[in-house]
Each structure stands twice: as structure tokens, then as C-alpha cells.
Amino acid sequence: MEWMLLPLRRYARFSGRARPKEYWMFVLFLLLGFFILSLVETMLGLTTTDRWFQRGPWWASAGYSTRGGPLTGLFALAMLIPQLAVSVRRLHDTDRTGWWLLIVVFPFIGSIVLLIFLIMSGTRGANRFGPDPVEVGEPELR
Structure with a gap:
């Protein structure tokens, strides 16, 4: 649980x-926060659900989409800065600048490239962004 909340301490x-x-x-x-909030909002009736049905000459399709309510929006807004900060620090661990986050403006390929960068292991030893967090040791989680 401490690792989940560490980026909030480093806001x-x-x-x-x-x-x-x-x-x-x-x-x-x-993910857990959004899931729990979506359940709470659904139980309280705070979500917006659109049901749709389309019929063509040779096909028909139906479905629904649910949009989050105010609790989900507030949670997303509150977590925006910590998410950006931890993503930049994660890119720093792979010896890349935080500006690589902007690669997602290229719709599909950019997201895949960024995901690969975030999955990669960090560079061993110190790099231009600081010492290796593994060599320094676990951060104080108290």
C-alpha cells in the first residue's frame, strides 16, 4: 500500500x-480508485448512460456507454499532477526526458511507444537525472 501512495507524497x-x-x-x-468510484456513482445514480440502437439495410447494432459522474471527474483532476510527475520520473529512470510524454499525440503508435518506454527497466547506475533508485535503496515509506 505504501508504494501505491508514494507518488502522492511526491506530489x-x-x-x-x-x-x-x-x-x-x-x-x-x-485503476482501483476509478473502479470503486464508478461503482459508487452507479449505485447513487450519478452516471450518465446512453443506450443506442442502429439499424442498416443489412446489419443492426446495439449497445450502451456510461460516462463517469462528478466523483470520477474530481478524482481524475486530483490525480492529474501526481500521474504526470510519476510518469516523468519513470521516463527519467530510462534516461529519457519527460517531454517524451507528448508522443501520445500520435494516436496509436505514440501510445505503444510510450508504453514500451514505461515498461523498460531503468538504466543501472547514475544517469543525467540522478542516482539509481535501486542502488540508493528503498525510499523511506513511513
């Missing part, structure tokens, strides 16, 4: 490096 720290464990545990925290 807007864009310098330094983040281990893969710190990044992916925070991603898990975000």
Missing part, C-alpha cells in the same frame, strides 16, 4: 527517478 516532484514498482503500483491505485 509535484518532476525531478529524479521512479522505479517501475512505484509507477505501476500507482497505476494500480488509479
Whole structure:
């Protein structure tokens, strides 16, 4: 649980490096948070659901889409800066600048390239962004 909340303690720290464990545990925290909030909003009736049906001459399709409510929006807004900060630090660990986050403007390929960068292991030893967090040791989680 400490690893999930570590990026919140380092709220807007864009310098330094983040281990893969710190990044992916925070991603898990975000997924769990959005899932729980979507359940709460659905039970409270705060979500918007659109049902649709389309019929063509040779086909028909139906489905629905649900948009998040105010709790999900507030959570996403509150987690924006920590998510950006931990992503930049994770890219620093792979010896890349944080500007690589902008690669997602290329719709499909950019997201895949960024995902590969975030999955890669960090450079061993110190790099231009600071000392290796593995060599320095586990951060204080108290």
C-alpha cells in the first residue's frame, strides 16, 4: 500500500527517478480508485448512460456507454499532477526526458511507444537525472 501512495507524497516532484514498482503500483491505485468510484456513482445514480440502437439495410447494432459522474471527474483532476510527475520520473529512470510524454499525440503508435518506454527497466547506475533508485535503496515509506 505504501508504494501505491508514494507518488502522492511526491506530489509535484518532476525531478529524479521512479522505479517501475512505484509507477505501476500507482497505476494500480488509479485503476482501483476509478473502479470503486464508478461503482459508487452507479449505485447513487450519478452516471450518465446512453443506450443506442442502429439499424442498416443489412446489419443492426446495439449497445450502451456510461460516462463517469462528478466523483470520477474530481478524482481524475486530483490525480492529474501526481500521474504526470510519476510518469516523468519513470521516463527519467530510462534516461529519457519527460517531454517524451507528448508522443501520445500520435494516436496509436505514440501510445505503444510510450508504453514500451514505461515498461523498460531503468538504466543501472547514475544517469543525467540522478542516482539509481535501486542502488540508493528503498525510499523511506513511513
